[in-house]
Each structure stands twice: as structure tokens, then as C-alpha cells.
Amino acid sequence: MESVSDSAALTGAGAFGPEAAGPDLLERYLLECRSLALAEIAAFVPTDRPHAGRLYELMLEYPLRDAKGLRPALAIATCRALGGRLAGVLRTAAVLELYHNAFLIHDDVEDDSELRRSGETLHRRHGVPIAVNVGDGMLALALEPLLDNMRVVGMGKALRILQTVGAMARASAEGQAIELEWIRDGLWELDDRSYLRMIYKKSAWYTFVTPITIGALVAGASDARAALLRRFAMQLGLAFQIQDDILNLVGEEANYGKEIGGDLWEGKHTLILIHALRASDGHDRERAEQILRKRRPASIPSTTAARLDALVASNDLTAEGRRVLVESLVATADARTEGDVRFLKQLIDRHGSIGYARAQAQRRARHARTILDQCSQQAGFGPSVHRMFLERLVDFVVERTR
């Protein structure tokens, strides 16, 4: 009778009895970890604090939308599979989820994304200034539970957790810097290695490597085992991100929670597109790069649509207004069109780039599986629902549709 938590009282009906090995183990494990992490987040985000505007309320907006809660589950499963206690890892697991959501808010600003988890992005709903500040507030708030960790896991582990989280935030900013500069410079002559390094830093590090490292750290794993698990995490993290790029092209919006094909409209660097460009002949490649150097067309918030007619009719323009109009004209004249995106899709189809990416993801998932099997043969990593979750996750990462 195993459960995610140490006591049945924490998990309701003791969800992980012998029937746990059923096909929905993964979903149930994620769900339980997510609800544990959310309860923890609710405990350290003080929504009733006076003189802070709606700061804390908005911190909860993304976490409360439907999400997998992968990071807390990974930290908890790794810790528990190694014999560690839930109470030791839960707070840090929740902090990782908070960091993730802060990164999402700033990423959405940086990419000017429209949808996140099937809802409008925070900056589209509340404006860029408030969104940037809410993200900053979350990063500041996260420090407190990490310091409070001293009382939970002791000084030595708490300090190593702080270092691990600091290194994570730094790696994410480095990965993001690489990608933003590729975008700004219109750089597309990239090999797979450059792409993989970028997503390793930007995504795999904080989504897989850090949660698993922290689970191992709290459980008191040896350095050798922690290193092995980090390699597992890296392979799985790369597979996860490549699959994410695939889903962006072939997924269904209701499952995926973001606009399908959004990466092409955005001109995002994915393994798929990098492969398609590399496989193209000079002429196609030139046209594709030209398309990718254009901007994403701006969309008008629906709320202002009603005001348009009156203004068009009145034709009342100041000199400054005229200048801004022409500026917008420049921006839109340079934007990608439906035809452009169709051309990119055709290139991708013609060169089998989705298949290429899928094979890469699967190869990495297989590699991750091999490492996990290797871990499982060692003492102290015996069969458990937690280890089973990690095993199922390897398949999920490349088979998922959400």
C-alpha cells in the first residue's frame, strides 16, 4: 500500500494501493502531486496581505489553470523512489512549480504569446507592466520557503537546494538569451547540437534536471547516483521539449492549451524547422529565411474592435497620430502571412522533419530508459509506485498529446 504522501490523511482515499499499477497511474500520480504542491503554494502566497494590490492573487492565476504539474511530481517521485520522505521534498517541489509559473509569465511577455493553458496570457489580460511585476514578485517570494527549508531538511541540504535553484534560474536565463538573440539576429544556420544546448539550458534544466536533482539530494543519494539520475533527466528533458515542438504542429488545441502552429507564426527555433531548412535547396531555404525574418502579425484585442468604426468615420488625426499610423504600417507590412506559414509547413512535410524530430525524441527517451534500468538494478532504488511513475513517464514524454 504505497502512496505519494507518507500518510493516507494527506492523500484522501489512499490513491496508490495495489491497483496503482493500472494504466492511469501516471495521471493519478501527477494529479496527486499537483494538488499537494498547490496546497503548499497556497500556504506561502498570502492572498489576504494588505497594501499589495492584487499582486498575490495574480501569482495564483497560472498555477490554478489546468496543468500537468510535472516538476513537483518529478521531485517527489525521485525522492520517494530513493526512500526519502515527502515532508522533506514537498516545499521545494512547490517552489519549483512557483518558479516555473514565474518563468512562464515572463516567457509569455518575451514571446508575446496569446494563449497559456487554454486561457489568455497574463500580460494580454493585465498588461505587460503588471505581468512583469507579478513574475518578479514570485521570484522574490520563492526565497522564503527555501530559507525556511533549514528547519525541514537541515542546514547542509537547504544550502545545496538554494545553490541548485540559483544555478537553475541562471541556466534558464542563459538558454533564453541564446534563443532571443537567434530571433533578433534572424539566425537559422544552426546544427542540432546548438539547438539541443539551447533547449537543455532553457527548458530541460529546470523542468527535469533540477527537480530530479533535488529529489535525489533530499533523499541523500550518493554523488554517483545523483549524477546518473541527472543524465536520465537530461535525456528525458530533451525528448520532452522536442515532443513539445511536435505537438505545437500536430496537436489539438484543446489538449495542448496553446495555439496550434503558433511556433511557425512566431518564427520559433525548433528542431523541426532547423531540420527542414537544412534539408532545403538554396532557393527554398532563402525564401524560408526571408519569411522567418518577418514579424509575427499583431492581433487586435477584441475589446477595442467596437471603437474602430467611429474613429475611421471621424478621420480625426493629429500629426503624432499620423506618424504612429505609418509606424504600424511598417510593422504590419513586414508580417508573416497565411501563405508564408503554409510554405513553411510544406517544407517541413517535404523533408519529413516531423519524423526526424520524432526519431530524435524517441532515441533520447530510449537512452533515458536504459539509464533508469541501470539505476533500478542498484540497491536502494527497489520497485515502488514512485519508480513506476518515472518508468511510465519515459513513455509518456514521447507519446503524450498534451
Add this chain to the structure above:
Amino acid sequence: MESVSDSAALTGAGAFGPEAAGPDLLERYLLECRSLALAEIAAFVPTDRPHAGRLYELMLEYPLRDAKGLRPALAIATCRALGGRLAGVLRTAAVLELYHNAFLIHDDVEDDSELRRSGETLHRRHGVPIAVNVGDGMLALALEPLLDNMRVVGMGKALRILQTVGAMARASAEGQAIELEWIRDGLWELDDRSYLRMIYKKSAWYTFVTPITIGALVAGASDARAALLRRFAMQLGLAFQIQDDILNLVGEEANYGKEIGGDLWEGKHTLILIHALRASDGHDRERAEQILRKRRPASIPSTTAARLDALVASNDLTAEGRRVLVESLVATADARTEGDVRFLKQLIDRHGSIGYARAQAQRRARHARTILDQCSQQAGFGPSVHRMFLERLVDFVVERTR
């Protein structure tokens, strides 16, 4: 023969000999602290790190522009005046300067400011995405030297410094949240108390209270003395911010480093404007609030000016382009005009609001002076160049032109 640093080798020519009491003590003290802090920052910002784009280089862009370096100087002077060592406080002083510059980058994005320290703001120069990410990278990087502090000041003090910095970042986000919501909601019916609470959290806390708290903490000051110094810091911090608002209206751009009158164009909440509105009769007040509900007019980056003529001539507009044009029209039609800003200035003049703000700043500076005198009568806070710096600073805060 006193100097900011413990050894003359650190300070060059031993700048603070007996002649230190001269009128330029303040400038020289600031200058020396700033150069010490910059050297420290340069040591933990690794500009040669591969695979991070220009992330680290851009982190240094604001710190290297001309600035007062008030925060490191406050931390160093407080620590040294209380008998603490430079080596104990310098690293944290530099981290505070790094935080400050990260906040500035994000603030400039949030206010869409054009100038910072006499140069173009980071997001105007490199785009919002890169600017937001550079700020995030700085916040992440700041954690490392604070953890490394363990080896410098010992475990207990290092942890209290971490808590102090975490609380600071959180208070700043709260203060910023309050102001951003006032802006979004067009809220102007505010009493002085609300305004003072906002600037206390948004500005005084991280500019004065935290540096002085950390100086006292490193020097091992008693709780009572630390509390007294925090009250000093709060009064001085409020005076500083009120003076900043005054300079924005009456200063000279070359000294001030920002656009003069920019606060009125931005519709920023200042004690001056809040007073002028409160003192106005119904009709003027209504007109002022109407003006303040408008937007700041957008300005066109000079680089695109050259492309305008061709586009106007070609008249080549897609359907999407037309919609965005009209959207811009809405934005500009709603923007504040020269006449609007002139009206606000007249209101401020008519009601003596600058004099009112100046009196408030001076009253708080006097209060700060009284508290500092009280500290000076206690043992362990004897005469020194560091105490003298703090005394001079009280006058500088309300007399400064930069």
C-alpha cells in the same frame, strides 16, 4: 587617516585623509564606494562565459553608466561607522547594486521609459524580450554571492542577509503592484499616507532601509540600534523619493539623466500631482483626471523614420494592416498633448505643490537628522568619515540636483 576600505591599497591614494572633511567628501565617498562595488560586480558577472549570448555583457550596461552608487555607499558607511569591516559588507553591497540595476531594467519596461542615466533604456535599445531576460538573469545571479557570504561573514549573518534581501525584493514588487494598479485604474483620489506607503515599499525600502539594515547587521549592531537606524533610513528614503519627483519637474536633464517633465507625460503618481489635484476645484480636478486617464503618446524609434516616406507613397495596405492602423489611431487619439501637460504644470504652480512637496521632504530629512544625532550620542558610533558621510547625505538628499 581613515578611508572607505580597510587598506590603502584598495582605495588608491588613500582618499580619506584629514582633508576628508572638505566639501566634496560626499562625492568622493560615493565615487570610491561605487568603484569598489563595480569591481566586485565585475568579479561575479562572467562576461566570458560561452553559450549565454550577450546576457552577461548586457547585465553590465546600466551599472557602467554614470550613477551615484548610493546603495553600496550606504551599506559600507553604516557598517564602517559601527566599526565593521569593509570585507564583510562589500560583497553584499555589490549585490544590492546589482538588484537595483535589475529593478531599473524591469521598471523601465513597465513604465516604457525612454532614458536612463542619460542613455537609451535597455528595452528601447535591445527590445523588451531581451531586457526582461537580462533582469531575470541578474536576479538569478545575485543568489550566488549571497550564498558565498557564508565563508565571509559566517552562517548566521549570511542567512539573515538572505532573508533581508528576499524581503526587500518582495516589498519592491508590492510597492510596484500598488502603483501599477493606480495607473491602470486611473486612481487619483489619494491621501499623502497612501502615496508615502507606496514609495516606502517601492523605493525607500530597497534604496535606504535594506542597505543600512545590512550595514548594521554585518557590523553586529544590537537590535535596538538596528531599529533606530532603520527609522533613519525610512525617513531619508521618503525624502529622497519626494526630491526625485521634484527634480523630475524642475531639474536639468544633463544632471538628472532622465527626461524633464517625464512624470507628467507618463501620468506618474507623485506627491506633487496628488497635492495639486487635491487642492483643485471640481472643474480643474475633473479636467486633470481626464488628462491623466489618457495615454502617454508613443514615440517612434529614430531608426524607422527613414522607412516612412516610401510606405506612405506606396499605400500598400493589407486588410490586417488596416486594422492595426486603426488600432494605433485609437491609441494616439487618446494620448496626452503638450497642452495637457501645460495644464497640469499650471495646476501645480497655482497650488504651490512643489513647495508643499519640498517642505515634506525637508521635514523628513530633519527627522532623519535628529535620529542620526541620537545614534551618534551612543557608544560605538563615534566620529568617523563614514558617519560624516551619512550626515552629509541627509543634506544632499534634499539639496541635490542629480
